[in-house]
Amino acid sequence: QLHLQQSGPGLVRPSETLSLTCTVSGGSITSSRYYWAWIRQPPGKGLEWIGSVGSVSYIGSTYYTPALMSRVNISVDTSKSQSSLKLSSVTAADTAVYYCARHNFMMTFGGIVDRGFDPWGLGTLVTVSS
């Protein structure tokens, strides 16, 4: 059974870079050719998709929400079975629980397959404060 373990600091200072890692176990990060996503949830609020990255390197394999595109980078390290999120120049508005999830999104010869986000990591509360 696939398991997503998140790691990273819970406190980041304003203007610095938020960095989180999601380690995948119980399955290969590349075997299914699915994507890997990051989603956040401000305290007491709803879910916001941040971005998704493909596990196989090819053109157009990373998607970001327009609202954060200038500050976000998501990558996959297949040798470590990890997905990483970096969000630069953070402010208090970036305080949230950050989740990694497998994005059941795949490009095939027959078209695009998308079956939502599943499973999810447990989440990491990141507070932006000095």
Add this chain to the structure above:
Amino acid sequence: EIVMTQSPATLSVSPGERATLSCRASQSVSRNLAWYQQRPGQAPRLLIYGASTRATDIPVRFSGSGSGTEFTLTISSLQSEDFAVYYCQQYDNWPPWTFGQGTKVEIK
């Protein structure tokens, strides 16, 4: 960007009763819609994709319906573990993939 609107914001239901949650898209998303459950202090869990297909190990009391802009999640007989927040999410027009603001199902 497609905006997803859920109603009601809060639904008060007695255990054993039926709960009906609504989700509306700002434009047609065909049947490219998923539902998630989030219990307090936990990560969301995928319930439904393709508007009506239950995800792995999801009980049959959860059912989804709809297409285009109007969708419904029905919980046929509420169990204690079903009191949670439910989110719809579209995957028809992306990026971005977008979520509704959630419906909280609470004990009446």
